[in-house]
Structures are given as C-alpha cells and as structure tokens.
Ligand SMILES: Nc1ncnc2c1ncn2[C@@H]1O[C@H](COP(=O)(O)OP(=O)(O)OP(=O)(O)O)[C@@H](O)[C@H]1O
Ligand SMILES: C[C@@](O)(CCO)CC(=O)[O-]
C-alpha cells in the first residue's frame with residue numbers, strides 16, 4: 001500500500017480513425033500523445049484530517065468534503081469472486097452523490113468531481129487520513145485529446161495505489177516493452193476503474209480513451225458487444241506519421257456530442273447506421289494499411305491513408321459533429337495542399353489532425369501554422385505512441401522538491417493565472433525528470 005505524497009500521470013490520445021462509431025462497437029484506432037495529466041496526492045495537516053479535498057485548478061474547482069459526510073452506506077459491496085469492477089455505474093451510489101454535489105453546478109467541474117467521488121468511495125474507506133487530490137494537465141481540456149480519460153486514469157491509479165488494489169510498477173527489463181505480468185494485471189484494473197470515471201464524465205464511453213491513457217502506445221480498440229469482451233490490439237510497429245494537431249479552441253463536451261449522435265441514430269436509423277458501418281469499413285482498411293511492413297509504406301500507401309482520413313472526416317460531418325471552426329482548419333490545409341484533415345475525438349469543436357504529405361515543403365507548413373494561429377487556433381507539436389500510466393514516488397532526499405512542486409504547480413496559484421503547460425512539463429513532466437515508472 002502506498003501513502004501520500006506521490007504523483008501519478010497518464011497521457012491523452014489522438015483518435016486516427018473511428019471516433020463515434022467506437023461507441024457502437026465498431027473498431028477505432030488511437031495512439032497516446034506526449035501531452036499528459038498529472039495528479040499529486042498529499043496528506044492534510046492534522047487540523048483537516050477529517051476532510052478530503054479536490055484541487056482541479058484547470059477547471060477552477062477547489063472543494064472539500066467531510067469524509068464522514070459522504071454516502072459510504074450505499075457503496076456497493078465488492079464481489080469476492082472478481083477483482084474487476086462492474087462496467088455499469090451503481091444507480092443508488094450515483095443518486096446519493098447528487099447530495100454531495102449540490103453546490104457544484106458547473107458541468108465541467110461537476111462531472112470531474114463526480115468521477116472522483118465515485119471512485120474514492122468505491123476504492124477507499126472512511127478511516128483513511130484526509131488528503132488532497134490535485135490535478136494539472138498539459139492537455140487542452142474538452143478538446144478531443146482525451147483529457148477526461150487521462151484524468152480518470154490518474155484518479156483510478158492514485159486511488160488503487162492508496163487502497164492497495166495495485167502496487168507501484170515493477171521495474172521492467174532493459175527493453176521497456178518487456179512484458180511484466182504483475183504490471184499488466186495492475187494496469188488492466190486501473191483501466192477498468194477509469195472506465196467508470198469516464199462513465200461519470202460522459203455517460204456512454206466506448207472505453208478507447210481510457211484504454212490508451214492506461215496502456216499507452218497505439219491500439220485498435222473495439223468495444224464489447226453482445227457479451228464479447230473488448231478487443232484491444234496493440235499496434236507495435238506503428239509507422240511514423242507526419243501529423244499536425246490543431247486546436248480550434250471551440251469548447252464542447254463529449255457527453256453532448258455523443259448524445260447528439262445517439263439522437264440522430266434513434267431518429268434516422270436507416271440513414272445513420274450505414275454511416276457508422278462506413279466508418280467501420282474505412283477503419284478496417286486503415287488498420288490493414290497501418291500494419292504494412294515499412295518497405296511497403298510508399299507514396300501510394302500514403303495517399304490511400306490520406307484518402308481514408310478525408311472520407312472519415314466527411315462521415316463525421318454527416319453525423320453532425322463538425323463545427324465551422326473545424327471546417328476552417330480543413331479548408332486552410334486544403335488550400336495550401338498540405339494533406340488531409342479530420343476532426344479527432346468527439347468533435348463539435350476541439351481538435352483536428354492533418355496528415356501531412358511527405359513531400360510538402362516546410363515553408364508551406366509554416367504558412368499554414370501562421371494562418372491558423374492568426375485565426376486564434378493553437379497548433380501543437382506532439383509525438384504519437386509512448387508511455388501509458390505511471391507513478392513517481394518520492395525518495396527521502398527530494399522532500400523539499402516535492403513541497404516546491406506542490407506550491408508551484410498544484411496549489412491554487414493557477415487559478416490566479418500562474419503556471420502554464422511548459423511549467424508543468426518542465427517541473428514534473430514525464431520525459432523531463434527522472435524517477436517515473438510505468439505499469
Ligand atoms: N485537468 C483537468 N482537471 C479537472 N477535470 C478535468 C481536467 N481535464 C479534463 N477534465 C474533466 O473532463 C471533462 C472534459 O472531458 P470531455 O470528454 O468532454 O473532453 P476530452 O476528454 O478533452 O475530449 P474527448 O473525449 O473528445 O477526447 C471536463 O469537463 C472535466 O470534467
Ligand atoms: C466520441 C468518442 O468516440 C471518442 C471521444 O474521444 C467517444 C468514445 O469512444 O468514448
């Protein structure tokens with residue numbers, strides 16, 4: 001069992017093909033990105049030891065509950081036969097939590113707090129010491145890059161560590177791809193709990209975002225249908241793709257976009273089902289292309305992949321999940337003949353990706369970036385694949401450093417406008433400092 005303080009982290013993701021259709025059991029392809037969320041768990045001072053506190057400055061939420069005021073009495077008893085949680089939320093607990101959240105009205109804050117409370121009550125006990133759970137993210141929030149899943153995975157990982165459900169990652173061999181059975185069992189459990197966090201945040205998730213945030217790398221994912229388990233195939237030799245990632249900065253919530261598609265499907269099943277089937281077919285084509293050996297990834301291969309990007313975007317437009325700002329991004333990339341563009345994630349705003357032609361001159365890419373930034377869009381540089389969830393436990397020697405991080409990055413300073421993405425990455429970021437270990 002691990003005790004506070006400690007840090008956990010999980011990545012965001014880019015869906016390359018198949019969003020929305022994924023909710024209906026169709027395959028989708030996604031990869032982790034280097035932008036991540038970080039969760040610091042600290043113990044309260046003695047005078048607040050009967051409280052649990054959330055500090056979510058990215059969504060401007062700070063809230064404390066008296067631990068004993070929470071509805072522990074309705075927490076479902078865990079089955080002795082299985083360590084995995086059920087995939088459905090418990091209705092009685094969800095209803096009881098309404099009471100604990102009456103003062104948190106903003107939907108962005110409320111859904112994150114709900115995910116926390118649900119997992120906290122299921123995984124912890126009322127006799128645990130008072131703690132603060134502070135989240136900061138280098139991901140744009142509500143922008144299609146899986147911020148909700150990366151936060152859910154962080155919450156699940158921290159609470160599983162505190163309750164002893166999982167142990168910190170065991171050191172792998174020299175080759176980090178080495179399989180370790182204990183780590184695998186831990187990350188599967190974290191993924192399953194994070195799925196419930198995602199359910200609290202957006203109702204009907206497919207599970208692809210939390211799967212990527214937990215396991216990292218690139219995957220083909222297919223949600224369980226008719227009792228068949230989820231399929232999660234890791235795509236190890238994912239080809240290097242030249243992508244631009246552009247945030248339209250148009251806020252939207254995944255919950256709303258997913259619900260809109262459900263309404264379309266209900267109102268026009270004969271129209272909507274073929275669109276979802278079309279997305280399924282193109283994702284299967286893309287999967288075959290992405291698994292091709294490197295020597296076959298020639299110009300024709302590249303053109304076919306770009307065509308699939310274009311068709312995927314068109315079908316998402318037909319589902320009603322684009323936005324004029326996403327169309328403006330697509331048109332700018334089309335005009336400069338940079339490559340093909342699609343929205344990524346739930347759409348309705350948020351991010352688009354452009355799959356850049358290999359032979360495009362850097363000057364044209366620069367021109368596109370300038371044009372987009374001139375319109376108030378943000379162009380990100382990130383790499384695909386990479387680590388999934390991990391944790392950083394302090395050693396005695398760096399106690400002072402931990403206090404500094406807490407102050408600089410995770411305290412309420414951010415609400416006053418201090419501390420940005422680069423600060424987070426530089427100070428505690430995976431890849432910037434030593435000590436991170438991954439399940
Ligand atoms: N850094 C954060 N701190 C607190 N809550 C967060 C943070 N990041 C995300 N969230 C929670 O996740 C919600 C956004 O999730 P949503 O699913 O709508 O978008 P996304 O995950 O960024 O995009 P997509 O689901 O399309 O990949 C926020 O409203 C908030 O509840
Ligand atoms: C829109 C969606 O397909 C992707 C969101 O990143 C929803 C999901 O699969 O959970």
Ligand SMILES: [Mg+2]
Nearest residue numbers: 146148149254
């Ligand atoms: Mg999300």
